[in-house]
Amino acid sequence: MNMSIIRSIGFALLLLVTACARADSDIVISNAWARASAPGQQVAAAYMSLQSKRDATLVKAESNVAGTVEIHSMTMENDVMKMRMMDELPLPAGKAVHLEPGGLHLMLFDLKQSLQAGDKAEFTLHFKYADGTSNQVRIVAPIRNRADHAH
Ligand SMILES: [Cu+2]
Numbered sequence: 001m002n003m004s005i006i007r008s009i010g011f012a013l014l015l016l017v018t019a020c021a022r023a024d025s026d027i028v029i030s031n032a033w034a035r036a037s038a039p040g041q042q043v044a045a046a047y048m049s050l051q052s053k054r055d056a057t058l059v060k061a062e063s064n065v066a067g068t069v070e071i072h073s074m075t076m077e078n079d080v081m082k083m084r085m086m087d088e089l090p091l092p093a094g095k096a097v098h099l100e101p102g103g104l105h106l107m108l109f110d111l112k113q114s115l116q117a118g119d120k121a122e123f124t125l126h127f128k129y130a131d132g133t134s135n136q137v138r139i140v141a142p143i144r145n146r147a148d149h150a151h
Pocket of ligand 1: 084
């Protein structure tokens, strides 16, 4: 185990204690953060790790700082990074799904304010379980210029 992994785990545990106190027991959201926006910028991205004890699907996301939030994937096609909107994001039981720079992310459109490092953004995530029941989880994510930990 190298130092950066140990740091990541320590950071994740810290966030579990601070950020996840209100999370539903079946779904744990950790490492949530939103990227600070440049002045005049209308879009931004948010990242987090999602893990569900049961098969679940993220079907919708909302934020107090954005008019619209979309689930995006990012893939390399012919040396070009392409973002694609996903209608939903599957969360297989027990498997952590990481939204992180260069990969899956929440895309925030129509920012209501510029996102300043040090501020916070709220998100409401809507989940559906395999049995048809649904669940909402509200989180508060810090706004940062970049990830605080390395992968
Ligand atoms: Cu995007």
